[in-house]
Amino acid sequence: MNEIDIKKEIQKDRRAFIKNVLSGAIAGSLLVVIPAGAALDERLPEQIPGMRGDKSTFTKKRFAFVVDVTACIGCGSCCVADKNEYNVPDGNYRTWVERYVIDDHDGVFVDSPNGGLDGYTKPRTDIPHPVRDTFFVPKLCNMCEKPSCVQVCPVGATYKTEDGFTLVDQKRCVGCGYCIQACPYSVRFLNPVTRTAEKCTWCYHRVRKGLLPACVNVCPVHARKFGDLNDKNSEVYKILREPHVISVLKPGMGNQPALHYLGLRREVV
Amino acid sequence: MNAAAHGETLAAVSNYVFPNDLHVHWSLMIVLYPYITGLVAGAFIVSSLYHVFHIKSLKPVARFSLLFALAFLICATWPLLNHLGHPERAMSMMLTPNPTSAMAGFGYIYSAYFIVLLLEILFIFRPVVVELGKTATGFKKRLYGILSIGSDNVSVKALKLDHKIIAFLAAIGIPMACVLHGYVGFIFGGIKANPLWATPLMPLIFLLSACVSGIAGIIFSYILIMKVSGRKIDVDCVQTLIQFLWGFFILDFVFEMLELFSHFYMATHHWHTLEALYSGPLFNTFWVYQVGIFSVIPFFLLMIMSLIRFKDSLLLFFAPIVSVMILLQVLLMRWNVVVGGQLMSKSERGATTFHPMWFEKEGLLPAIIIMIAPVVILWFIGKVLPFWMDKDSAEAA
Ligand code: SF4
Numbered sequence: 001m002n003e004i005d006i007k008k009e010i011q012k013d014r015r016a017f018i019k020n021v022l023s024g025a026i027a028g029s030l031l032v033v034i035p036a037g038a039a040l041d042e043r044l045p046e047q048i049p050g051m052r053g054d055k056s057t058f059t060k061k062r063f064a065f066v067v068d069v070t071a072c073i074g075c076g077s078c079c080v081a082d083k084n085e086y087n088v089p090d091g092n093y094r095t096w097v098e099r100y101v102i103d104d105h106d107g108v109f110v111d112s113p114n115g116g117l118d119g120y121t122k123p124r125t126d127i128p129h130p131v132r133d134t135f136f137v138p139k140l141c142n143m144c145e146k147p148s149c150v151q152v153c154p155v156g157a158t159y160k161t162e163d164g165f166t167l168v169d170q171k172r173c174v175g176c177g178y179c180i181q182a183c184p185y186s187v188r189f190l191n192p193v194t195r196t197a198e199k200c201t202w203c204y205h206r207v208r209k210g211l212l213p214a215c216v217n218v219c220p221v222h223a224r225k226f227g228d229l230n231d232k233n234s235e236v237y238k239i240l241r242e243p244h245v246i247s248v249l250k251p252g253m254g255n256q257p258a259l260h261y262l263g264l265r266r267e268v269v
Numbered sequence: 270m271n272a273a274a275h276g277e278t279l280a281a282v283s284n285y286v287f288p289n290d291l292h293v294h295w296s297l298m299i300v301l302y303p304y305i306t307g308l309v310a311g312a313f314i315v316s317s318l319y320h321v322f323h324i325k326s327l328k329p330v331a332r333f334s335l336l337f338a339l340a341f342l343i344c345a346t347w348p349l350l351n352h353l354g355h356p357e358r359a360m361s362m363m364l365t366p367n368p369t370s371a372m373a374g375f376g377y378i379y380s381a382y383f384i385v386l387l388l389e390i391l392f393i394f395r396p397v398v399v400e401l402g403k404t405a406t407g408f409k410k411r412l413y414g415i416l417s418i419g420s421d422n423v424s425v426k427a428l429k430l431d432h433k434i435i436a437f438l439a440a441i442g443i444p445m446a447c448v449l450h451g452y453v454g455f456i457f458g459g460i461k462a463n464p465l466w467a468t469p470l471m472p473l474i475f476l477l478s479a480c481v482s483g484i485a486g487i488i489f490s491y492i493l494i495m496k497v498s499g500r501k502i503d504v505d506c507v508q509t510l511i512q513f514l515w516g517f518f519i520l521d522f523v524f525e526m527l528e529l530f531s532h533f534y535m536a537t538h539h540w541h542t543l544e545a546l547y548s549g550p551l552f553n554t555f556w557v558y559q560v561g562i563f564s565v566i567p568f569f570l571l572m573i574m575s576l577i578r579f580k581d582s583l584l585l586f587f588a589p590i591v592s593v594m595i596l597l598q599v600l601l602m603r604w605n606v607v608v609g610g611q612l613m614s615k616s617e618r619g620a621t622t623f624h625p626m627w628f629e630k631e632g633l634l635p636a637i638i639i640m641i642a643p644v645v646i647l648w649f650i651g652k653v654l655p656f657w658m659d660k661d662s663a664e665a666a
Pocket residue numbers: 140141142143144147148149150166182183184185186187188199255
């Protein structure tokens with residue numbers, strides 16, 4: 001990685017970094033002196049054990065993502081980190097956060113202005129009855145075991161890696177939009193600049209370097225968790241093994257997501 | 270706690286659309302694509318009714334329908350290419366297709382069908398072409414030389430062989446036309462994520478509406494061209510076409526309604542969304558226009574025209590009107606399926622809106638150009654291959 005790249009990376013990560021520091025997540029590492037010269041990813045501490053040494057095309061890991069609905073505070077940091085990481089064009093979303101408000105007449109009010117990018121700083125004022133419950137639900141690619149997007153892509157531009165990532169090859173994509181129609185979770189969009197399909201990748205490029213996805217990295221309340229299910233010490237492994245209330249989105253679609261929700265409510269689609 | 274007591278907490282109080290669902294990605298071009306392929310398949314069926322099923326009264330339009338089908342088939346890929354973000358990569362669909370993709374098959378089905386249609390046209394027109402080649406000069410002479418597939422043998426024996434080949438091509442052409450259009454229906458019907466599309470009836474409805482639009486297209490253009498060129502219209506032929514149109518339209522309309530009724534009757538949680546769609550954003554284009562005006566009226570008109578033998582002038586007055594109505598019905602149906610399906614968000618809680626613009630890449634103007642193109646192409650084809658058999662060439666054939 002040359003110097004310009006490093007600067008760019010630091011630029012991109014700065015906000016994430018500061019957020020983490022503020023939230024205390026890596027406050028302890030603030031004083032760590034980063035040795036100059038080594039590639040950025042080498043200088044940051046490894047966040048996914050065993051990734052740095054693994055140079056095989058596909059790792060033997062089985063990645064899973066867990067979103068803790070009960071923890072999310074709707075700050076939108078993840079959305080900001082994502083937009084910065086990928087330069088996502090306005091009006092399109094690789095990830096977003098939804099706000100659910102349920103009143104005491106069981107009316108369910110959902111919104112996600114600008115995908116939650118600006119954070120939910122003001123309460124909704126249009127709820128007719130007293131609010132009985134409210135929560136936030138972050139959304140991203142479900143990295144389906146049986147991805148409809150991969151099934152329908154006519155040229156194989158959308159494909160699945162052996163370690164469970166569904167990715168888009170921008171050099172092959174013809175921009176037909178079929179995958180956008182097929183994804184039950186609407187996580188895909190057609191990038192108006194590249195004219196190809198795009199979606200959340202769980203930050204494959206970071207993961208390959210042993211770093212957590214950008215959104216996971218910045219979440220101040222640790223509502224987004226990522227790890228390897230083959231690693232019995234990983235948090236995601238433990239959560240999925242223990243008797244929690246866990247669900248996936250639209251299980252009836254048969255896509256078998258690798259994205260799990262802790263404390264998911266039945267109101268969530 | 271009424272709703273919650275029944276697990277019914279999905280009440281769509283707020284119109285919530287997933288942020289990425291605000292865009293309608295498949296717009297006018299994808300409305301036109303099944304419309305054009307439908308016209309092709311339908312016109313081919315008309316020609317086969319004569320060539321395979323020997324409905325003699327359709328003889329006047331049997332050749333014309335093939336040329337009509339060819340003109341539209343030539344343009345069938347245009348809306349697709351205009352729609353693609355990277356049309357320069359379109360060939361990878363055929364060179365490196367993904368076998369699990371419903372879309373990847375289109376190139377193959379399209380090409381195969383193109384070849385069959387072209388061959389059938391060449392064989393049918395061979396005697397005419399040989400005849401025309403005799404009197405033509407210069408470029409036209411060479412063109413006719415090519416079109417006669419290198420043989421100017423029009424002996425009785427040679428023509429008999431031709432007829433066998435034609436019958437064979439027309440026969441395999443029917444299942445291929447059905448596959449072509451049933452398959453287009455499957456491109457939508459196979460998308461489980463979209464409750465409006467995901468029904469096994471989709472290929473059938475697409476196919477039936479294709480037949481309907483093709484027949485209507487032939488009736489309209491036949492009467493129009495004859496009127497404009499001052500030739501005599503074969504009333505028997507029009508009457509027969511009207512009867513077939515009615516027959517196919519009964520099936521088409523009934524299945525369209527049955528599909529909706531099944532959704533309503535089964536009332537799965539998808540019905541929530543569909544109901545909101547049909548009573549909201551699609552109310553006008555579906556209930557008022559597609560069903561109310563352009564299905565019910567033509568349905569009864571066709572019924573009366575089929576059961577009662579109208580005076581010739583009356584028949585020739587109503588036939589083009591009813592045909593245009595049917596053509597619009599099918600166009601509306603394509604719109605309601607393609608665009609309508611994308612209006613409901615996969616959030617199951619709301620709908621987005623869509624208004625086509627005039628001058629976008631996939632806007633109204635390009636759509637109109639693409640719909641006019643086949644007509645222009647047909648006109649050029651008509652300069653080379655005569656639509657109708659005049660006395661002389663009929664005798665020669
Ligand atoms: S969530 Fe959508 S884009 Fe992601 S893998 Fe599943 S079908 Fe594909």
